[in-house]
Amino acid sequence: MVVYTSLTYLCVIYLTQYRADEEPVDQKKYLEDLCKPKCVKPLREYQACVKRIQGDESGHKHCTGQYFDYWTCVDKCVSIPLSQNGSI
């Protein structure tokens, strides 16, 4: 856990000093991509929900709950390495 967070710290620092000829990577998207493997369980729940409502014609079924659970997990994970770096 400590190794993981220090790794992300190094990666974020590296990213903020990109080489002039490279495209700058959006920091938030980068951290969100890093956090996706940590939030697999809510992601699977969401995907299961999508499958369940696939045939629905009524238009009343939706997966907002599972979607929110997944993004709450990702958001929390993204704000943690930022807090440990000191500031955004």
Added chain:
Amino acid sequence: MAGGIIQQLLRKKLQGQSFVLSSLFSKKGYDGAGSTQAKSLRAIALLGAGVSGFLSFGTIASADEAEHGLACPNYPWPHEGILSSYDHASIRRGHQVYQQVCASCHSMSLISYRDLVGVAYTEDEVKAMAAEIEVVDGPNDEGEMFTRPGKLSDQFPQPYANEQAARFANGGAYPPDLSLITKARHNGQNYVFALLTGYRDPPAGVTIREGLHYNPYFPGGAIAMPKMLNDGAVEYEDGTPATEAQMGKDVVSFLSWAAEPEMEERKLMGFKWIFLLSLALLQAGYFRRLRWSVLKSRKLVVDVVN
């Protein structure tokens, strides 16, 4: 619907528990000493009722998720601490983002150009910036209104003449004035950042009508504003790479300053006076105990002769 079913279960459970209670009483016979046992049974019954009630409340509340919007995370802002000041370079960049991206729709009518002097720009820079806009002034000696270049004392220009014009140009939605937006929304700074950088594809089963866009942080999920912050939308003067997250951070720093320009002075004053008043409290406490010591160390003697 679910709540109704659970209410029925609750009633049945309570009836079942009271039945158990009455059967226990008939078996053991009621006496004064047995009341503790009855009390604990009653407590268990109440706890069971409470838990069922709590669970039913939970199922009702979850239906309001999209209504309240996704809760935004708390980001570690550099100006968050008890003695932390604003990142003024960030305010300067944020003002640039506001001017180039946001000012075409959002007014900031409570901020004047002079407020920027010493905060994000020098006086000459602000004078030059103000002179670029045209301001309606007057009436002149002939009784006519005239336009003149802006001065330090003028407020930021408004994109629309009035609310109706703003609504008409934006499909019925009014782009709110941003002067106080971080104070006008719950958890404003984090909310605005999450909103600006949080445009995503809607969840399965949710469709947004033409003209609106999905944003999970916006209450209800359907916001009229399209995604405005895209990588490279602005070229920063100081060369900072303008990623979406960077622009979001800078514009929120700028909006936080705009809503609370007095923050730095307030924190200094607060720290100073809380410290001094704590010393005064210690002194007052000592003095009070000194004066009361006379009464608190009294001895009363009861001298009764029967």
